[in-house]
Every structure is written in C-alpha cells, then in structure tokens.
Amino acid sequence: MDHVTRFAAVNSKIKTMGSAFLKEADYIELLQKRSVMEAARYLKEKTAYNRILEHAHIEGIHRGQLENLIKQNMIRNIDKIIHYFNGNYRRFVATLYAKYEIEELKQIARAVYNGRSAGDFRNSAFIGKYSGIERSKIFEAKLTRDIIHALEGSEFYKHLIPLVNGDIQENLFRFEMVLDMAYYSILQREWSRLDKRDIRILEQAQGMMADLLNLQWIYRGIKFYKLSPEELLNYTIDIGYRLTRDFVKGLCYAGSLDNFFRLTRETRYSFLFKDDETTDIYMERRMERHVYFELLAMDRSHQLSIITTFSYVLFLEFEVRDLIAVIESIRYGVPLDQAHQYIILKLRGDEK
C-alpha cells in the first residue's frame, strides 16, 4: 500500500481531531478554578471533553474519577485512529498503548510494594488495553509477583518471568526497569514491520526521545542512585538519534557530575543542564517541551507519514499530563504562578 492511500484519510482525521486540543486560554481559565468540580464543569461546558463527561455527575466528582475520564477521552481518540489502519500499522499504533499501561502497572506495583491495596487502582484506564489481560486479576494482586502472574499470556510476561525465577526477593526497582526496557524492545519489533520510510522517521522521533531519557537516566543515576557504570549502561535505551552508543557509554563512565556536564555541553541537549537549582525541578518539563516542538517540526516536514499519528498520540499524552497537573494543583491548592511551571504547554508570562 502506498503512503497516500494509507495516510490521506487518517491524517485529515487527525487534523480535525487536533482542533479539539485545549488552548492556552483554557489552561489559564482552568488554573483559576477553586475546586475539582468547577474544573470538571468547565471541561464539560466549554471544551471537547463534553462528550466524555456527558453522563458524569459533576457534583461530587473527585480527582480520581475525573482523571480516569480524561484518560478515557485519550483512549477514545486513539481508538478512533486505530480504525483507520490495518495489518502491521494497526498493531504498531495499538502498541503505543503499552507505554501507558506500563506506567499504570508501575504505579500499582509501587503501591503494592508499599503495602497499599492494588484495588485502589480500579480506575486505571489503560490496564489491559495493550496486554489484553483480565483487569480484575491485577487489582487483586498482593505482591509484585502476583502482578507478574496476572500478566501471563501477555507480551510483558516473558520479559518479567526472570524476576520470578531465581531470587525470591521482591524487587520493585527491577520490575520497573524491566517493563521500561520491554516497552522499547516491543516497540522496535513492531515498527520493524512498517515501511522503510516510516521506520526511519520513527527512529528519528523515538531516538530523539530516547536520547533525552538516557541523559536524564544517567544524570540521575550518577547524582542520586549511585549506580555502577555497568548497570547505568545496561539500563539505557538502545535507540539513539543524536547520541551514539559510544557517547552514551562514555557518559555512563563519566564518574562525576562535573565530567558528565562537560561531556553533555557539546550536545544539542545541553539546555537540560543549567548547572543551577532549576535543573532537577524543570528537567522533565524541558524534555517534554523539546519533544513537543521537535515533533511539531517533524510533522510539518514529513507529510503523509506515521509521524502524524505518533505525535498526535504523544500530544494527547501531554494534554492528559497537563490536565492532571492542573487538577492536582487545584486539589492541593498550589499557588497560581507555581502551577504554571508544571505545565508542558507554554503559557503567557512564563519565561523559565
């Protein structure tokens, strides 16, 4: 199938769906709200979230429910797009769900590890969405290994099974890392079945994102976790765009933060490390904004390719993150100017 037939319809659809993204004015308006309920009402009356909130009881809605509905909206939109694809492309787009499912699985595992009940997470929107497992089994888990066994039959299982074999000790850190690594190996396997042009584009987009994640990982590994260079290297993502494998390896063996900064200064990503107290606080947001603009640019320069879908899904994710940040700021009474700083979208009068 040539790329015009494949993408003409879905990309037009995404264009129209893109107009439903929240605008800057919406965020400014939302940040003024005093309660979760007011924010929900605004979303219902003034934005494209009216569809998903149609039957929700705004009175007495609480944070968890609203966040779940916001995620449901994302699922709804992605499902719409999946319908436009078939074969390997359909599978690839569906694989993008794995990232969000993994995020929720990690959340549940962390809760279980800390002695909380997995049942508290019944609102999780993405569990089962990619893996296709029975959701209820996850919510009954008492231990990390219960979660692993609940995932039996899914793609994740074969990556996780080494954790259960061998050592009996519960190991949350490895559970999280293994799932993250699994995502990139599954993703690469799925995209290897696409057309050459799309593979190249994805390698660039995901490679750029992986560069950022690797930098963040190594930086944190050196600064906070004090891991050995070998372990740091083993947990890096194997897809790079601007950073070569050798360079990444060099970073892992940098030994000290000073060395690390010296090495990264020469890269395109030096903006991440400002050598002041803002580095840690804003790193995530700086990464996301960078991704946002790079993807926008790629979308413009690669007409009729997979990048439109790929970036649309990511932009949806950013919107969900932003909205959740807004709702949390409202719920926990974070001052307005501070709340601004947790949002990926650049708002007026926000210079950092």
Added chain:
Amino acid sequence: MAVEKMKIISMIGKLRDLDRVSRFVVLDGNTHILNALSELNSNYFSLSASEEHMQALQELSILRAYNGRRDFSKDEAVVASFHTLFDMKPEIRKEYLDIAYPYDDTLKEIRERYGTVKETFDRIRVKQAGIQKMQKQMENLSYFSNSSVEISSLNQLEYLKSRLLMLSIDSFKKLESNLENIPAVVLEYAVLNQQVVLLTLTPKALLEDAERIFASLNYTELELPTGCSGTAGQVIKELARQIEAEKAEIEALKNSASTMKEEYGETIKRAFSMIELEKRVESIKVEAAIGHNLFFVFGFVPESSLGRLQAGLKETFGEELVLIVEDVDSRRAGHAPPTRIKNNWLFKPFESLVNLYGIPNYNEQDPTAFFALTYMLLFGAMFGDIGQGLVILLAGLYLGQKKGNKSFGGVLSRLGVSSMLFGVLYGSIFGTEELIPALLIRPMHNINTMLLGAVVLGVVMITVGYLYSLANHLRTRNLEEGVFGKEGLVGFLFFWTLVLTAGDIAAGLNLFPDGAAMGMLAVLLLLMVFKQPLANKLAGHHKLHDEAPADYYIEAGFGIIETLLSVLSNVISFIRVGAFALNHVGLYIAFATMAEMINSKVGGIIVLIIGNIIIIGLEGLIVFIQSLRLEYYELFSKYYTGYGVEYRPASLFNEVQ
C-alpha cells in the same frame, strides 16, 4: 414449523423449599427463568386476595435479591483431581439426582476420602515436577552437546563460579559492547528465539559485582544437574534413564489407585452430578426474589411441557407451593417471551443459518421452513451437479456424524442432495454434460431462459416474502406498516403493479394503457408517503404525526426513492441465480479446455480433478454465500426482524450462565 407458545409460571413457596423447588425445575429442564425482581417491577403482579395468598401479598413489599452465592470451586477442584487420578471422564448422570439428595454429606465424604488419596496424589505430583525439572536440565545440557566439557567439573572450580544464563538479544548486545568492564568470562553457547545462552565464569571474590550487572540485564539462570559426571551427552543419557524410572513409578502409583477407583468411583460420579446440579440451582436462586419467609420464582415454560411440570410440582409440594400460570398476551411490559422454534428434521439444520441473522421474535412467523426450501432451491439451481453434489453430501454427512457438527453438516448434506437433483435436471456429472441427457434444460445453451427464469423465481419468492410480512403485521395489528407500509399491502400492490407493467411492456402485449399503470403507481406511492397520518386517522388518534411533520416528510420522501430502487434491485438481484448456474458450467469449460491442451490423458484427468476441487471449494463457497445474501438481504429485510430472545431453559444439559 413454528414458534412455540409460552406460558408464564410463577412459583411462590416457603424459603426452606427453595432448594428443592429449584432442583425440581432444573431436573425438569423446561423453564426459562426470569429475573423475579425486575419482573415484579415491570408487571403488575396479580394475586387474588384470597386466604392462601395473604402471606405472599404481605411479603411483596419487602422482597430482595438472593445474595448468598455459594462457591463450588473448592469442591469442583477436589472432584476434578479425583477425575485425573482415576482417569475418569466427567459426566452428568440423572439417575444420581433427585430433589432431596444429601449434597453436603456426599461432599463431606468425598473430602474425607480425598485426605486418604491425597498422599498418593501428592507423590505423583512431586514426581511429575521432578521429571519436568530433569527435562529442563536435559534441554539446558543440550547447549553443551558439541563440547567435551566435564559437567561435574563446572561445579567444582575452586576460584571461579560457573553459571549458565539466558539473556535477550538486546541485553546481550549491551553486554557485548561493554565486555572489557565486566568482571567475568562470558562464553556464548547458543542463540534461539531472540535469546542468547551464555556460560559465565566469575571469580568468587567478584560475585556480588557481577551479579548486580547481570541482574540489570534481566537474566534467567538455567539450571544444570548436580552430582552427575561425564560429558553433556553422557549426563543427558543418564537423566533420560532416570526419567523413565520415575515414569514407571508414577504408573505404579496410579495402578495402586485403581483399587480405590472401584471403591470410590460411584461416589465421585454422584458428587460430580450433584455439583453440576447445584450450580444450576444457584443460577435459578440468583434470579429469585426473597422475602422473610417466601420466595418468588418466575419463568417461561412452553405450553407442551407445562402440564408435566405443573403436575409434578403439585404432586411433590402440594399446598406448600403456590403456582400461578398466566398467558403471555396478558403481559404489558417486561421481558419478551423467549422463542423456541420447532421444525421437522428436514428444516432443523437451517435454524442455525436463520439464527445467524437473528432469533425470531416471539410474535413473528418462524421463517425457517421457507428459508430452508428456498435456500436449497437457490443453491441447487446455481450449483446443479450430480457428482459435485454427492461430494458435498458426503462432506456434510462426515461433518454431522464424525465431527459432531450437526447443524452445519445437516445444512451441507441437504444442499448436496438439492445440488444432485438439479444435476439430474441439468444433466451434469462432475462438470461434464456428455454422460447423461438433461431432463430439463442445459444452462449454457439457453442463456436467456436461465436468466429470465431466475427473475421469475425471484418474483415468486419476493411475493411469498410479502405474504409473510403481511401475516406478521396482521398478528401485531400494525395498521401503519401492515396496510400502508412498503412491506405492507400497499407495497405489495406496488410491487405487482410494477412487475406486471414491466412484463407487459417487455412482452409487447399492451394489455393495459400506460397512463393507468402510472396513475396506479403514483397513488400507491402517495399512500406510502402519508402512511402515518392515514393510519392515525383511521385508528382515530388525534395526533397525525408521531414526530415533527417536517422530519417525517423528509424521511418519507427518501423512503419513496428507496422503495423504487429496492423493488427494481430486489428483482434484478435474482438474475445472479441464473448467472451463477452459467458460471458453474463456464468454470468447468475452462478446466476442460486446459485438460485438452495438455497432450496426455493422465495430465488431463489430473487437471479435471484439480478443476473439480476448485469448483467445489471456491464456487461452492461463493454460491453458499450468494444464496445466503439473497435470503438475508432480498427476503429477510421484507418480513423478518429477528429481535427475539433465545429460549434457554435451566437444565442440566445447558451451560450455567
């Protein structure tokens, strides 16, 4: 031939009888249970205020759902483990069951016995686990099969620790890129399914560092046997011998269990049947409404089975159980009655094809008989061949008898017979038309007759479709659709006027003047446009339109276009019957020509055989689908809604829902 009449039975009895009544109902196996609470909410439940109903009337206001759902999974597991131990097949036997059996006692007995056999059972399990472990070790050893490494020496190194690890290929690449920093010797032994098998040798002093690094690569350790000496090949042989020995011991254990089988077998069969019955009893109780002292259970029962059920309940429970039987027609709301269709052996298999579209509504004619006849006719007409029909017949019989696929096998065998009959009419055996004379017609020599005949057949079948539709509308007293609708009387007249006019013009007879026909058609179309106001007027309603008039007329306007189009396309659609009959011959001619082009007798025969296989497989499938399409689209859309509810009585031989 028809949809069976249903009655509603209400059972009101003392709570202590609930189990026994439910068992009775399941064993009887004819009651389609309704949810009692929603039934009571949606229907006015009429109880005469007599003495015997007093208590029931009092309890009506305090009813709640049954919520003591019992869990049978433990008992089932116990019984299932007996089944595996004794190599028994689970089966439900009615003779073990009555309404008052001692369920708890039997299960208690089973559990006690389980204690005594459990030891044997556990020993078998341990041995099986051991065998699995050894098989795994054999597999792991096989990676060394090409080397002469002494396996036991790997475990006896003084300063090094050896381990066999498996990594994903991605992880292995990372390891490879950083080998200079790894405190271990890494030897690659095998690559399979994206996994790499490695032997690592680590200085014992550096074990901890190495472990952290390997752990971050997410390894799986492959276990090697301890205490065996020799090369891998020798150890594998030794393990295989041990496995055989273990297997023999398991057999011996199972044999010793067989004496127990004679002793307990009966009880286990009984227990299994009981559990199955209890599960279904639970599914009835879940639908019941429970008061302080009484329970309410409602269900649909086919009229033919009602007498027996009623008499049986009366005899067993006497005055303790109040039974009320009502007609379905007296219901105002609530659950639609389920549909149980009854057909004779000839038509029965076709029910599955009808149900594929939808289950007949309770108030609808069962279309199966008409469907079956016409389906066989259409298939035969399109695929008429004695030899190929015989193949389909045999395939159908095989599926029905050997594979147990009764409905599809039945459909196939009937289609095969029909195809053979038409084969006689067309004079065709395995495609060739030279062996026997045609009794009726040779399709390829009479193309126009075939196509015209197909259209005539279509007109006849569509007419029957209209008659069904009229009957259905008459039953539901639907004035608007029945008289003025496009599948009603007016639509029927329109169809025939159009057909007659077209036939008149085509044949050049000029029996009636064009103007009269046009005028008639216009009047009928107008009647269809104004069907709702006309029907409402006739019925004496004040409101002429059920919705906004503008909306109604826009819809009706488009309805006209659809009516015109569909009358034409429905009839023309039947041309395909003739076309596929020709196609069938044509396809064979193509293969016959190819067979001739091959200048060898054997080659020619092979081509013809292949040709016949393709025709039966490919064309058979196409014709099967095309006939289905004609039935569903051209005919069912006229008279069949298929919104019915399947009749699923609570019975031992139905799955628990």
